[in-house]
Amino acid sequence: MATADVIVVGGGVIGGSIAYHLLARDPRLKVILLEKEAEVGTGATSKATGGVRHQFSTETNIRLTQLSYPYFADAERVLGRSVDFIPHGYLFVTTEPGTFEQLKKNVALQRRRGVRSRLIDPREMKAMLSQLVVDDLLGGTFCPDDGSADPYGLLQGFLALARERGLRVLTSEPVVSVSREGERVVGVETPRDRYRAPVVVNAAGPYADRVGALVGVAIPSKPYRRQVLVTDPLPDFPEVFPLIVDLDTGWYVHRQGKSAVLMGGTDKDEHPGYDTTVDWEAFDLVFKAAGKRVPPLADAKVMRAYAGVRDLTPDYHGILCAARDPQGFYIACGFSGHGFMHSPAIGLLMAELILDGRATSMDIGGLSLERFKAGTVSTEANMF
Numbered sequence: 001m002a003t004a005d006v007i008v009v010g011g012g013v014i015g016g017s018i019a020y021h022l023l024a025r026d027p028r029l030k031v032i033l034l035e036k037e038a039e040v041g042t043g044a045t046s047k048a049t050g051g052v053r054h055q056f057s058t059e060t061n062i063r064l065t066q067l068s069y070p071y072f073a074d075a076e077r078v079l080g081r082s083v084d085f086i087p088h089g090y091l092f093v094t095t096e097p098g099t100f101e102q103l104k105k106n107v108a109l110q111r112r113r114g115v116r117s118r119l120i121d122p123r124e125m126k127a128m129l130s131q132l133v134v135d136d137l138l139g140g141t142f143c144p145d146d147g148s149a150d151p152y153g154l155l156q157g158f159l160a161l162a163r164e165r166g167l168r169v170l171t172s173e174p175v176v177s178v179s180r181e182g183e184r185v186v187g188v189e190t191p192r193d194r195y196r197a198p199v200v201v202n203a204a205g206p207y208a209d210r211v212g213a214l215v216g217v218a219i220p221s222k223p224y225r226r227q228v229l230v231t232d233p234l235p236d237f238p239e240v241f242p243l244i245v246d247l248d249t250g251w252y253v254h255r256q257g258k259s260a261v262l263m264g265g266t267d268k269d270e271h272p273g274y275d276t277t278v279d280w281e282a283f284d285l286v287f288k289a290a291g292k293r294v295p296p297l298a299d300a301k302v303m304r305a306y307a308g309v310r311d312l313t314p315d316y317h318g319i320l321c322a323a324r325d326p327q328g329f330y331i332a333c334g335f336s337g338h339g340f341m342h343s344p345a346i347g348l349l350m351a352e353l354i355l356d357g358r359a360t361s362m363d364i365g366g367l368s369l370e371r372f373k374a375g376t377v378s379t380e381a382n383m384f
């Protein structure tokens with residue numbers, strides 16, 4: 001049996017960030033990270049397309065990006081390595097009056113929070129990508145500081161720094177039970193070993209509800225498949241253009257340098273599950289939406305496609321809190337498609353919560369598990 005001060009369950013970018021931030025605060029801590037797979041980062045983290053955006057509709061999600069942003073834009077200084085951040089901007093577009101009104105509200109809130117987002121008219125959008133069909137658009141929003149980075153690079157950055165401070169990462173170690181004595185959690189078990197610790201952090205991504213169930217904590221975060229289609233290089237398109245989201249359909253396009261274009265979205269309402277088999281028929285909707293908004297993309301040659309799983313909550317905000325029962329059990333999951341971009345903030349805030357008893361870098365009261373029972377949810381509107 002091994003002992004630790006903190007056990008982190010899950011070796012994705014969230015678990016890696018939490019381990020790093022704990023040890024950055026106190027290198028004397030004994031932290032063990034347990035990962036069920038043979039390698040870290042093979043879950044949702046390996047499937048994330050790396051988007052980083054400020055353009056959310058709630059103060060909480062905007063603030064989480066702002067806290068995280070230096071880890072992308074200033075990664076060499078903060079993490080000692082690049083995470084290949086490219087500030088290409090995000091462009092949200094719509095033809096629907098209701099959605100456009102919401103976009104206006106979002107921008108007003110973002111600007112009050114110091115974000116450089118703005119409303120943008122169709123003519124200016126066309127200048128960003130000449131292949132974009134804008135005639136039917138009412139308008140959109142753009143933020144030049146949004147962009148994308150390398151999820152695996154960020155995870156490896158967190159883990160390298162944490163290992164220097166003594167983190168033990170154990171792979172092929174699925175947590176199959178969480179032990180409690182009275183009102184407290186006292187450790188976890190895997191098929192191979194027992195681990196004793198007064199603090200257990202559930203960072204199991206799309207499996208977090210299952211890990212919660214091991215100790216009687218109901219977590220309303222569910223796994224939903226998200227597919228991505230990768231085209232051939234498309235030399236007629238600029239090497240860099242904004243990540244474009246058509247909010248009418250949920251379709252998005254994301255340039256990957258010279259090499260390819262990624263497309264996806266339109267699959268928000270699938271049933272929950274862990275199946276990552278590619279459903280080729282579902283791409284009909286992607287091509288239909290592409291054909292309407294950027295017609296040459298509907299004829300692009302498909303190089304490959306893959307599917308991953310996102311952990312979605314009913315209000316599209318993460319869950320970040322200490323469980324009321326048992327004590328010592330912490331939850332960091334349900335990041336609803338923003339977990340990569342928010343992972344630096346989540347690690348920082350979780351370290352504060354565990355070590356100081358409360359998060360101080362921002363108010364995380366709205367991210368508690370209790371909000372669902374209390375009905376105090378505020379749903380993120382800028383989802384795709």
Ligand SMILES: Cc1cc2nc3c(=O)[nH]c(=O)nc-3n(C[C@H](O)[C@H](O)[C@H](O)COP(=O)(O)OP(=O)(O)OC[C@H]3O[C@@H](n4cnc5c(N)ncnc54)[C@H](O)[C@@H]3O)c2cc1C
Pocket residue numbers: 009010011012013014015034035036037040041042043044045046047048049050051052173174175176203204205206207208211226227228307308309310311332333335336337338339340341342
């Ligand atoms: C196609 C796709 C595109 C995305 N694009 C973006 C994007 O552009 N920007 C963005 O911010 N986010 C994006 N996301 C979401 C992002 O990938 C996730 O929010 C983020 O990776 C969550 O990280 P995590 O560490 O919580 O989960 P994961 O990376 O899934 O890590 C959880 C880990 O826990 C392990 N685990 C589970 N159960 C156990 C157990 N019982 N014992 C031990 N280990 C266990 C798993 O094996 C896994 O390695 C995307 C997701 C998908 C699928």
